[in-house]
Amino acid sequence: MEKRKYYQPEIETMPVEQIKKMQSEKLVKQVKHVYEHVPYYRDLMDKKGVKPEDIHGIEDLYKLPFIEKSDLRETYPYGMLAVPLEDCVRIQSTSGTTGKRVIAYYTQNDVDLWEECCARALIAVGADKEDVVQVSYGYGLFTGGPGLNGGSHKVGCLTLPMSSGNTDRQIQFMTDLKATVLCCTPSYAAYLGESLHDMGYTPDTISLKAGIFGAEPWTQENRRELEKSLGIKAYDIYGLTEISGPGVSFECTAQGGMHVNEDHFIAEIINPETGEPLPEGEKGELVFTCLDKEAFPLLRYRTRDICVLTREACPCGRTFVRMSKPMGRSDDMMIIRGVNVFPSQIEAVLINEGCSLNYQIKISRVNNSDTFDIYVELPPEQFDDSVKNLTAKEKSLQAALRSMLGIGPDVHLVPPKTIARSEGKAVRIIDERKLHD
């Protein structure tokens, strides 16, 4: 069968001037929609002295106020909704900074739009109707599984909704059903590769040809290793719950950066210190404006991801701007085993459990899997407890952290004054992983 090169060629290869015109028209409408339906954002605009009539196109984007994660916390749970709740059909969610989760709402149109973005990502790596797509991102509140699942349906692939974990079953389905495309985090892909080898499989005895890996940082070296161990081409995919989920941008077979779905999202790069927009090609914080979303249409949302945009021509023919791999963050969020974790969440649990704030987080990578340890100093009076009591305390702290973060670190209670004191800022996080090139 002739392979499709694009999912929506008339849009994906539109001349840049036309894309910008389309973005301008949609922006004017979207700002009006948000101003009229989201009182919180209307207040932000009023405070900045900007009205919908001041926005004539993308050249006026800089006039709009930013939205940050703290705004989402403040407006939790319904304050950013721009349509009646009865028009929403789905939520997805991600962890917030201190326990309150970010809830993103979707109308049916929003779900369709998001799934189309994921369909574009699949076609861009060569997938089509005859492919068997193994979706091993988590399903549920996390956007990874549902997003790629929906995209795979739209392309017409046979979709294996595996979710993450249960590696033996993953391998059984992958080999018995001859999966050709694997979608999961790059660290889980590496773990699957290792498990396949341990079970005696080689790249020649499995059918995989492409992988769509994202949700966490990975390097070009990781790419080479994954391509070798699984016998595939490994592609990057980026996204965030607040903006819809995976597929905000995606890599094509040129493997030279991720195309932003510019008919739905405007990407800007700003100076994270001053908020000033930066010219194309400069490194800074990525900011997104949603052009078509109905229920949760964030304008100028600060992702905190640091990267670069380029409009250099891409051999694939797509004209959408490309973003580099995120090169770091302008806040202290860590991604551990694919889960977003903020130190402030850990501190909130420690305070709640009556622990000292002399603690250290250590993250490393062993056998392609993240290790996550937290060392907490005990006050002298507690350290005299029996071993039994200490073990019980470690277990209860671990459970409280798991409930807050969604993943359970190994908790180690250590004697008073054993965590090195710093003369400047406390060094609370030791991350031994190599995440960026």
Ligand code: DLL
């Ligand atoms: O991670 C959505 C997603 C699912 C993307 C599956 C790709 C594949 P959140 O849990 O809200 O959403 O986390 C969003 O993850 O701001 C980045 O810091 C990071 N991130 C996402 N994709 C990549 C990537 C999903 N390809 C946060 N490379 C973002 C590096 C990534 N970091």
